[in-house]
Amino acid sequence: MKKPVIVISPESQTKQVGTWVSSIYCSSRKYAKELESRGAIAIIPAFLSPEDADQLMSIADGLFMTGGADVDPARYGEEVQPYCGELEKDRDESDWNLMAAATKHKKPIFSVCRGSQYTNVFFGGTLYQDLPTQHPSDIKHVDLAGAFGQDSHIVNIVPGTPLHKLLGKDSIGVNTTHHQGYKTLGEKLVPMAYAPDGLVESFYLDDPDHWVRCYQWHPELMTFNENMDALISDFVNAAKENMNK
Numbered sequence: 433m434k435k436p437v438i439v440i441s442p443e444s445q446t447k448q449v450g451t452w453v454s455s456i457y458c459s460s461r462k463y464a465k466e467l468e469s470r471g472a473i474a475i476i477p478a479f480l481s482p483e484d485a486d487q488l489m490s491i492a493d494g495l496f497m498t499g500g501a502d503v504d505p506a507r508y509g510e511e512v513q514p515y516c517g518e519l520e521k522d523r524d525e526s527d528w529n530l531m532a533a534a535t536k537h538k539k540p541i542f543s544v545c546r547g548s549q550y551t552n553v554f555f556g557g558t559l560y561q562d563l564p565t566q567h568p569s570d571i572k573h574v575d576l577a578g579a580f581g582q583d584s585h586i587v588n589i590v591p592g593t594p595l596h597k598l599l600g601k602d603s604i605g606v607n608t609t610h611h612q613g614y615k616t617l618g619e620k621l622v623p624m625a626y627a628p629d630g631l632v633e634s635f636y637l638d639d640p641d642h643w644v645r646c647y648q649w650h651p652e653l654m655t656f657n658e659n660m661d662a663l664i665s666d667f668v669n670a671a672k673e674n675m676n677k
């Protein structure tokens with residue numbers, strides 16, 4: 433049986449071997465591993481032009497938007513503030529091309545952390561450039577120590593949303609590694625979960641013809657947890673269903 437092909441949004445990094453420094457396209461193995469173990473073929477492309485992203489996404493079955501650097505605030509009409517983090521503008525361009533192509537071809541999109549922030553911006557939303565500065569609360573949204581294995585804070589799930597239907601739970605524990613957050617949501621994006629401090633932590637696209645699910649946390653880092661496991665499987669199932677359309 434043929435497997436669904438899922439495109440993983442790439443980043444660029446500098447690799448150094450001795451005095452030899454090279455720039456590489458890459459992504460965490462964890463994303464690919466979690467997709468492969470559920471029966472998908474994961475591919476990490478180079479940064480693609482609009483035309484090439486369009487061709488790739490026309491034959492792929494899903495797009496995984498990954499974590500990473502902050503989105504350039506110019507993408508949502510703001511100046512860069514001193515408390516904004518590191519930017520990766522050529523990646524912003526690459527992400528835009530993949531998102532535009534996946535949206536045009538109605539391919540399932542699953543987004544985590546920066547990828548979810550980018551998805552929000554793509555649909556016209558805005559971001560807090562730094563939560564401690566612009567949305568102070570008792571919740572520590574950057575907990576790198578807990579990223580791989582503990583519930584750092586809970587989120588309350590909105591009844592009637594796809595997330596609530598999938599898990600059948602009113603609240604779950606999540607990890608949290610983000611210093612930015614969604615400020616306003618883009619067009620047709622509907623909240624699925626909130627942190628106790630009121631911050632939106634998950635949303636979906638309200639379009640019956642286009643499956644888009646976004647999570648501020650990193651489900652792929654704690655798939656031993658049944659809730660996180662279900663989120664990734666949900667995506668691979670959507671990609672499999674897309675193959676039969």
Ligand SMILES: [Mn+2]
Binds near residue numbers: 573585608
């Ligand atoms: Mn959080």
